[in-house]
Amino acid sequence: NAGVTQTPKFRVLKTGQSMTLLCAQDMNHEYMYWYRQDPGMGLRLIHYSVGEGTTAKGEVPDGYNVSRLKKQNFLLGLESAAPSQTSVYFCASSPGTGGIGNQPQHFGDGTRLSIL
């Protein structure tokens, strides 16, 4: 009963390095989301996907890219990491029935990323 699994759980990068965060869900959900959470702020949507092969920009997409090649996976990439991208990153998924946002989102446990 895994739900939403994020890999890795922790990572430290140097400025300019690249990396990919992996999100996998086993609930056959259509919609998937990437958020970042910063101290004193709520979660902010980076990118989202309404189905395999589709992606869309959220509130804070700059500096990030995403891909949804398989329904169960949603990848978040940082091409050239910057200290401003130090944050906790959460992936979420939700069913497609009823339209996006009408069903509760299921969250992973987060990836804590530090950029030095």
Next chain:
Amino acid sequence: KQEVTQIPAALSVPEGENLVLNCSFTDSAIYNLQWFRQDPGKGLTSLLLIQSSQREQTSGRLNASLDKSSGRSTLYIAASQPGDSATYLCAVRGSGSARQLTFGSGTQLTVLP
């Protein structure tokens, strides 16, 4: 732009007390509102989802209300327990073409035994 505010940022109560957490939003044209719980080092767990046409939702000791016209929602927790200690976040989904949730920054609740 929708803004969601949760006050207070932190709350500490003795075990057994009934309590209310507050959430306010600036744009009343919402599609629904959700309350989440976040434990330290963990992701969010959805507690209650209220559609814009609804006034309240209940689950066990939790009751969430929604007043769209005033831009407010409350989460009522009855007979609080130490296990209720967590950060509680509310999030609203805009109507129309808006597809994202806008989150408040949360209320950190501590229930003292």
